[in-house]
Amino acid sequence: MPKHLSTLAILSLLISNLFVSAAAAETQTLDYIVAIVNDDVIVNTALQQELRLVLEKWQEKPERLPPRQHLEKQVLERMIMTTLQLQMAKRMGMKVEDSQLNETLRRLAAQEKMDLSDYRAQIENKGYSYKYWREELRHEIIINRLKQRLVVSRATITDREVDNFLANQVKQGTVGKEYHIWHILIAMPEAPTAEDIATKQQKANNVFAKLKQGADFKTTAVAVSEGRQAIQGGDLGWLKAGNIPTLFESIVNNITVGEIKGPLRDASGFHIIKLVDKRGGESIITQTNVRHILIKTNDLVSDFDAQNHLEELKSRIEQGDDFIELARANSEDAGSxxxxGSLGWINPNDFVPEFEDVMNSLSENQVSKAFKSRFGWHIVQVLGRRQHENTEQAWRTQATQQIRQRKIEDLEQAWRRQLREEGYIEYRNGDFANDAESTGFR
Structure with a gap:
């Protein structure tokens, strides 16, 4: 049930109303509340700071840049969910002490070959508040711990589940296959009335009709979807068959690339999907022995910085420096x-397309130019290739990973839905309130 507003929230509302009643010219310079989340508020300056970071990422594909108000709405919804999660963590007594946070910051600074004071200076030189950036990092750590406790730890798997999973994939002919999917969700409340269902279905039908008439899928997703990847245009990326939600697992194997299907209903709401591409399923595969060096970008390390750093490392390797030692000293891939930098013998489609495309273009012992994936910038060296038969044990290992990932996704989706249903959320901007009502956020 929605919570009553606390004294803090009421005072915040009064202050906000005082601001609104001021002269119109002056209100342009004052901060104001855009949403109330239980006992907390989200103000416009925080929203605009988050929006700035999102807009920077979309500039890589400016031709697909959605209208600003649609992105702003999605950023606000993400901030609301973050606030709800942090409130739950606080109720559970979860926190990150300053000493732990400082240790994390020192580790990040060391990766940039700086001490903490230089690291802080670099953050501030890029126009960011160090205090704000530090607290955002604290929040990220807390939320990751919260998810680990409430979601990931509950995703247990039995041998029988693996057996049934593989039997079903064999029956459907999806063993080893992967699918690139775009997705739109028109969400329903946890206990919808008949009127709720009819309203959401009509909206989903209207969205589907516009897509069939040629509307851009990604732009539409940013505008109307409540799915977790809405802000990325609904792009779910490449998913193994077992990681695809059960509702449309059987559908994607029986439609053609480019086809749009929906609306499909489950407890979350109405889904619309587009199959962008599919691949895999071979019994004899080519494995590649590969190693890499990864440099991540962030508020302090630009694409230009990361690319130049890796090109310098590539030159040193070509002049005789040891790849292994350079990877140990420079790579930000904690796992390798x-x-x-060794990733060992890897199967096709184990990594993102940008990585595999470069890897597959290299001859043995060749070092690639620096290139970018969603994880950061890489250089890659291929050490060898071999033909390999996919064994039952390999399928079982993959099946276990896929079942676990699917359970985590389902559990997290239910948890996020519960947080919204049990929280008090009020939009203080009329445009946001109307958008939330029309898209199912409320």
Missing amino acids: AANG
Whole structure:
């Protein structure tokens, strides 16, 4: 049930109303509340700071840049969910002490070969508040711990589940296959009335009709979807068959690339999907022995910085420096850096397309130019290739990973839905309130 407003929230509302009643010219310079989340408020300056970061990422594909108000709405919804999660963590007594946070900051600074004071100076030189940036990092750590306790730890798997999963994939012919999917969700409340269902279904039908008439899927997703990847245009990326939600697992194997299906209903709401591409399913595969060095970008390290750093490392390798030692000293891939950047023998489609495309273009022992994936910037070296038969044990290992990931996704989706249903959320901007009503956020 929605909570009553606390004294803090009421005072915040009164202050906000005082601001609104001021002269119109002056209100342009004052901060104001855009949403109330239980006992907390979200103000416009915080929203605009988050929006700035999102807009910077979309500039990589400016031709697909959605209208600003649609992005702003999605950023606000993400901030509301973050606030709800932090409130739950506080109720559970979860926190990150300053000493723990400082240790994390020192580790990040060391990766940039700086001490903490230089690291702080670099953050501030880029126009960011160090205090704000530090607290955002604290929040990220807390939320990750909260998810680990409430979601990930509950995703247990039995041998029988693996057996049934593999039997179903064999029956459907999806063993080893992967699908690139775009997704739109028109969400319903947890206990919808008949009127709720009819309203949401009509909205989903209207969205589907516009897509069939040629509307851009990604722009539409940013505008109307309540799915977790809405702010990325609904792009779910490449998913193994077992990681696809059960509702449309059987559908994607029986439609053609480019086809749009929906609306499909489950407890979350109405879904619309587009199959962008599909691949895999071979019994004999080519494995590649590969190693890499990863440099991540962030508020302090630009694409230009990361690319130049890796090109310098590539030159040193070509002049005789040891790849293993350079990877240990420079790579930010925690899983492989200690092993000299080695990823071992990998199967096709184990990594993102940008990585695999470059890897597959290299001859043995060749080092790639620096290139970018969603994880950061890489250089890659191929050490060898071999033909390999996918064994039952390999399928079982993959099946276990896929079942676990699916359970985590389902549990997290239910948890996020519960947080919204049990919280008090009020939009203080009329445009946001109307958008939330029309898209199902309320």
